Amino acid sequence: MDQEKVLVIDFGGQYNQLVARRVRECNVYCEIYSYKTPLEKIKAMNPKGIILTGGPNSCYEEGAPTASKELFELGVPVLGLCYGAQLMQLVLGGNVERAANREYGKTDVIFKQGTKLFEGIAEHNTCWMSHFDYISKMAPGFEVIAHTDNCPVAACQNTEANLYAIQFHPEVLHTQNGTAMLYNFVRGICGCAGTWRMDAFVESTVKALREKIGDGKVLLALSGGVDSSVAAGLLSKAIGNQLTCVFVDHGLLRKNEGDEVEAVFGKSGRFDLNFIRVNAQDRYYSKLEGVSEPERKRKIIGEEFIRVFEEEAKKIGKVDFLAQGTIYPDVVESGLGGESAVIKSHHNVGGLPDYVDFKEIVEPLRDLFKDEVRKAGLELGIPEKLVFRQPFPGPGLGIRIVGEVTAEKVRMVQDADYIYREEIDKAVEEYKKAKGENPSWLPNQYFAALTNMRSVGVMGDERTYDYAVALRAVNTVDFMTAEAAEIPFAVLQTIMSRIINEVRGVNRVFYDLTSKPPGTIELE
Ligand code: XMP
Numbered sequence: 001m002d003q004e005k006v007l008v009i010d011f012g013g014q015y016n017q018l019v020a021r022r023v024r025e026c027n028v029y030c031e032i033y034s035y036k037t038p039l040e041k042i043k044a045m046n047p048k049g050i051i052l053t054g055g056p057n058s059c060y061e062e063g064a065p066t067a068s069k070e071l072f073e074l075g076v077p078v079l080g081l082c083y084g085a086q087l088m089q090l091v092l093g094g095n096v097e098r099a100a101n102r103e104y105g106k107t108d109v110i111f112k113q114g115t116k117l118f119e120g121i122a123e124h125n126t127c128w129m130s131h132f133d134y135i136s137k138m139a140p141g142f143e144v145i146a147h148t149d150n151c152p153v154a155a156c157q158n159t160e161a162n163l164y165a166i167q168f169h170p171e172v173l174h175t176q177n178g179t180a181m182l183y184n185f186v187r188g189i190c191g192c193a194g195t196w197r198m199d200a201f202v203e204s205t206v207k208a209l210r211e212k213i214g215d216g217k218v219l220l221a222l223s224g225g226v227d228s229s230v231a232a233g234l235l236s237k238a239i240g241n242q243l244t245c246v247f248v249d250h251g252l253l254r255k256n257e258g259d260e261v262e263a264v265f266g267k268s269g270r271f272d273l274n275f276i277r278v279n280a281q282d283r284y285y286s287k288l289e290g291v292s293e294p295e296r297k298r299k300i301i302g303e304e305f306i307r308v309f310e311e312e313a314k315k316i317g318k319v320d321f322l323a324q325g326t327i328y329p330d331v332v333e334s335g336l337g338g339e340s341a342v343i344k345s346h347h348n349v350g351g352l353p354d355y356v357d358f359k360e361i362v363e364p365l366r367d368l369f370k371d372e373v374r375k376a377g378l379e380l381g382i383p384e385k386l387v388f389r390q391p392f393p394g395p396g397l398g399i400r401i402v403g404e405v406t407a408e409k410v411r412m413v414q415d416a417d418y419i420y421r422e423e424i425d426k427a428v429e430e431y432k433k434a435k436g437e438n439p440s441w442l443p444n445q446y447f448a449a450l451t452n453m454r455s456v457g458v459m460g461d462e463r464t465y466d467y468a469v470a471l472r473a474v475n476t477v478d479f480m481t482a483e484a485a486e487i488p489f490a491v492l493q494t495i496m497s498r499i500i501n502e503v504r505g506v507n508r509v510f511y512d513l514t515s516k517p518p519g520t521i522e523l524e
Pocket of ligand 1: 392394479516522523
């Protein structure tokens with residue numbers, strides 16, 4: 001694509017995608033390349049700027065990732081971050097050594113005033129440090145522009161050569177004004193106009209998908225969630241009906257969800273693709289009969305999905321590509337998966353399905369964060385209702401019904417959940433009308449679950465012995481920890497009375513106050 005571009009050169013650091021994301025936030029297009037990319041290729045891309053990322057190594061060690069001196073002599077502004085900063089200094093004649101103590105965490109950094117890189121940054125600013133090594137001697141021509149109590153060179157520059165080095169991480173949110181620093185680099189120093197928008201991502205991805213797929217056939221499992229829907233939208237735009245989407249309705253979706261997905265992607269929808277809806281409710285319910293152990297339920301639902309998908313794939317015959325809606329946080333999660341204990345068998349990333357005959361995987365959203373995926377979805381004309389859908393687990397209502405799943409219980413939880421969402425939407429709308437903003441209690445995820453508890457109640461003059469619904473609502477940043485949301489009591493009361501009046505088989509409503517940890521967000 002013929003547009004200004006910043007290259008992010010990857011030295012293996014954990015925040016590299018975050019660097020790219022921050023650059024995109026400045027409306028500048030960027031691409032990530034390995035540090036092994038030949039200089040000629042870098043030159044040919046004609047970048048407006050280059051950012052060298054952090055990395056786990058020590059740059060003076062033998063075999064550590066390196067960069068050639070010529071990279072700094074292209075006449076293109078270069079910004080080194082952490083490892084990238086140290087490497088720049090070492091390659092250009094400075095020195096890097098191991099410090100006596102590791103500097104880690106939020107650190108007060110003192111900034112020289114009046115520099116281009118730190119324009120608008122106060123003299124004291126909290127930054128995120130994470131390093132063992134430090135720049136003990138700067139390369140010739142450089143001057144210090146930031147320091148800390150322990151680190152004599154927290155940042156330095158050579159304005160004549162347009163080279164900048166920052167020891168801390170401006171890309172992480174713990175660094176105050178970090179995005180402003182990257183903005184100063186890409187917009188100020190590199191002179192990028194900042195004209196890049198999500199539509200450009202859509203355009204370039206569509207073009208790349210066309211080139212890669214040619215006239216091949218692509219198969220995508222569409223769940224109706226945000227990620228697979230946006231992947232479907234992109235692929236449809238790129239290759240039209242060379243794409244086949246298989247949507248398995250396992251009978252464990254939210255109320256009306258199957259029809260909503262079909263309305264968008266089916267025959268009368270706006271996308272050009274082959275849409276296959278498999279109504280597999282009965283199969284699922286009979287497989288789940290008598291099963292109450294949560295992990296067992298997850299396994300059955302997952303395996304049955306594979307069986308259904310396999311059967312459909314066999315009907316289609318050989319495909320060239322299997323598409324997946326993997327997004328960047330999934331990639332990270334699966335990469336770290338080996339280190340952490342399995343609490344619940346989540347997310348189907350990592351393993352490639354071996355039950356479909358295909359040549360290659362395509363993952364058009366692999367570099368995007370969730371909010372960027374949503375922007376791309378809106379760009380593609382996918383309805384807001386679908387784009388801003390809450391996270392919904394693959395096993396669906398199967399893990400929101402504590403204990404055995406039956407069609408009757410699915411109906412109860414669907415109806416209760418529908419009322420819950422309807423009333424929250426109403427309360428949020430009213431609040432927004434009055435105050436012009438979202439209420440602070442607005443949960444990131446909320447849903448009704450059906451407990452396995454039956455209790456005695458009275459309705460009219462009749463004794464009842466019915467199920468209890470649990471309302472869950474959490475505020476969370478990353479879904480790893482969460483707090484119960486403080487939904488106003490009056491709103492909860494309205495929801496309670498509607499559920500008890502309208503949902504047959506339910507006579508009690510609980511509000512779940514448990515935080516995560518020790519609870520999890522889902523009940524199973
Ligand atoms: P937990 O219950 O683990 O949930 O605190 C954290 C987030 O993950 C979702 N979740 C799942 N997603 N398959 C999924 O695709 C699953 O089996 C699953 N279990 C939980 C949950 O909705 C929440 O957003």
